[in-house]
Every structure is written in structure tokens, then in C-alpha cells.
Amino acid sequence: MSTQSAAHDLDGPKRVRTLRLAALRGSRVTSQHLSQIGVPPPATARQLIDLAYDGQSVWIACHLDDVGLGDLEDTERRLIEREVEFALVEAGSTSVDTYARPGSGEIKWVWPKAAFVNAASVSVGVYRKPDGSGRPSTQLVEPYTHETRRDPDEPSGSVEISLSDPHVDYELRLSLSLAVRSESSGRVYPGYESELAVIQVPGIPRRESVRKTRLEANERRPRSTPKLVVADPTQPRPGLLTRLRGRAALITTATILFLGVIAAALWAFSGGESDYYQSCTPIFGTPTGEPVNWSSPTVLLPEGVQVIEGMFCEIGNN
Numbered sequence: 001m002s003t004q005s006a007a008h009d010l011d012g013p014k015r016v017r018t019l020r021l022a023a024l025r026g027s028r029v030t031s032q033h034l035s036q037i038g039v040p041p042p043a044t045a046r047q048l049i050d051l052a053y054d055g056q057s058v059w060i061a062c063h064l065d066d067v068g069l070g071d072l073e074d075t076e077r078r079l080i081e082r083e084v085e086f087a088l089v090e091a092g093s094t095s096v097d098t099y100a101r102p103g104s105g106e107i108k109w110v111w112p113k114a115a116f117v118n119a120a121s122v123s124v125g126v127y128r129k130p131d132g133s134g135r136p137s138t139q140l141v142e143p144y145t146h147e148t149r150r151d152p153d154e155p156s157g158s159v160e161i162s163l164s165d166p167h168v169d170y171e172l173r174l175s176l177s178l179a180v181r182s183e184s185s186g187r188v189y190p191g192y193e194s195e196l197a198v199i200q201v202p203g204i205p206r207r208e209s210v211r212k213t214r215l216e217a218n219e220r221r222p223r224s225t226p227k228l229v230v231a232d233p234t235q236p237r238p239g240l241l242t243r244l245r246g247r248a249a250l251i252t253t254a255t256i257l258f259l260g261v262i263a264a265a266l267w268a269f270s271g272g273e274s275d276y277y278q279s280c281t282p283i284f285g286t287p288t289g290e291p292v293n294w295s296s297p298t299v300l301l302p303e304g305v306q307v308i309e310g311m312f313c314e315i316g317n318n
Helices: 003-024 031-036 045-053 057-066 077-091 208-219 253-269
Strands: 096-101 104-110 119-128 139-149 156-163 170-181 188-190 195-201 228-231 241-243 249-252 276-279 298-301 305-308 311-317
Touching: 003 057, 031 057, 045 057, 045 077, 057 077, 057 170, 077 170, 077 188, 096 195, 104 170, 104 195, 119 156, 119 188, 119 228, 139 156, 139 170, 139 228, 156 170
Parallel strands: none
Antiparallel strands: 096 104, 104 156, 119 139, 119 170, 156 228, 170 188, 170 195, 228 241, 249 298, 276 311, 305 311
């Protein structure tokens, strides 16, 4: 073996160590970079197993972040999940802060330096506030898991959570796990380590006149179940992401506006006389009770609600 070849062979392990250190310190290591050191994206189960056997979980995470692992994500899913968990341990933990304001709670976390940690999974439980009697808290909505992507320009991530009824007092029980999102499948692989947090959220006090009106209305209809509202700043078009229980009609903003025009025309044609009363206030809106943001990509209408002249109107018998 020539001196030049020997020197090149000695350079190989050093380049691998340098690139690995760079990946863990924040540099984005792509599949092209890894191919240059002899670690291309695995194309077969055998190649993936060899990477895992050699302890190359960080390279597997980098490939997932850059190009994904194709069909291997279906055939070797459990192995990939385990290797991602190892890579996330090497990437390090995070720190979490929580904030409570009337009507909503927010969780914020710091992203680790490793760029392949490109997502997070937030599990949400919503319970009625403890009343001091020692009895277990009542669960208000079904448990929900929200997955959010990392903004490479931001050192931290956040998710704001509220209920469609901002006047309810409740307790948020959150579990945050850092994750790696596959570029090819969009699948999110969370780590097994999680940060736990509890937020006591006070409801927004009702105005007295509104309170009396709604109490009278509530006597004529069953109590509705609050809906979970998640606001994620990484969404392409920020809006309300509402999880509804039971049947609900999903209507795009364009369709809602079209129905609003039709409803307004029919109302004008009828001369405003009807056997029904209208309560044209925003049925659900932002966590502070402001009108719904019409630029939101989707709006979900509950039963008994129509759109008239750009307002959510509740229809019922006199």
C-alpha cells in the first residue's frame, strides 16, 4: 500500500467523526454529504440493518430528514423507530416553558442543536379544573396528539391550545416529545423521552348581558361538548385547527362565503319575516372571543348554525 493510500485510509475515520460531530452541533448533514463518505441512503433491509448494527443511528436520522427511506419505512418501521430514538438521545434533551392566559394555554420548547430533529409531537389532555373534593378531574375532550414541524429560522417551537368555548376553566396536561419527520412519507418518529407539563387555564369571564342570553338559550338545548382548538405558528396559513367529536361538516372558506351570499339573498327576499329567531354573534372564534379569521383554510360548522352576511348565526324556534 502506498503512503498516499495509507494517508487517505486514515483520513476516512476522521472525516466520519468530523461529520458526525457537525451533525450533532447543528450543521445540516444531507444524504449527498453522507454518500461522499460511503454512507448512501439504504436501499435494502440488509443495508439498513448493517447501519443499525454499526451504531449509525445519527446517519439514519439524517437520511430521514433529507430524503426519507422510501418503502423501508413500511417494511422496517420498528427498526427505524428504534434507531431514531437512539439518535434523539444523542441529540440531547430540551427545556420547556408553559404560559397560561384567560382562555388559552401555551407550551414552548427549545430545539436541540442537531438539525435532523425537525419535528415535535405534543400529546394533549384537557380536564375540568380540580374542585378540591379529591375526586378525579373530568376529561372534557378526547386525548389528542398534535405534530408540528421545526422552523429552521427559529430556535424554539410553540403550540397554543384552547377550547372553542373560551369561558370554561380547565387544566391542560401535556407531553412533548422531540421527533424526526421523514421527507418522503411525512411520517413523524418521536423519541421515547418526553417532557411533561400541566397548565391551569382560567376562562374568560362572560359579560352579564351575554351570560343571561346564553343561559336562556342553554335551557332550550343540550349542553354542547367543548372542542379542542390548536394554533400552530408553523402552519402555512395560520388558522384554527379544530378537533370535533361526533359528526361535523367540513366546509372550505370559499363555500362558507358562497352560502353566506345565498342566505343573505333569501333573507332579503323574505322581507325579514320568519318563524325563527337569529342570534348573529360569532358562535366560535379566536381564543379571546373575537370573530373567526376568514383567511383560515378551514372552518367547521356545528349543527344548527348558518352563515348570514358573513356572520355565524344560530337558528332556532321562537
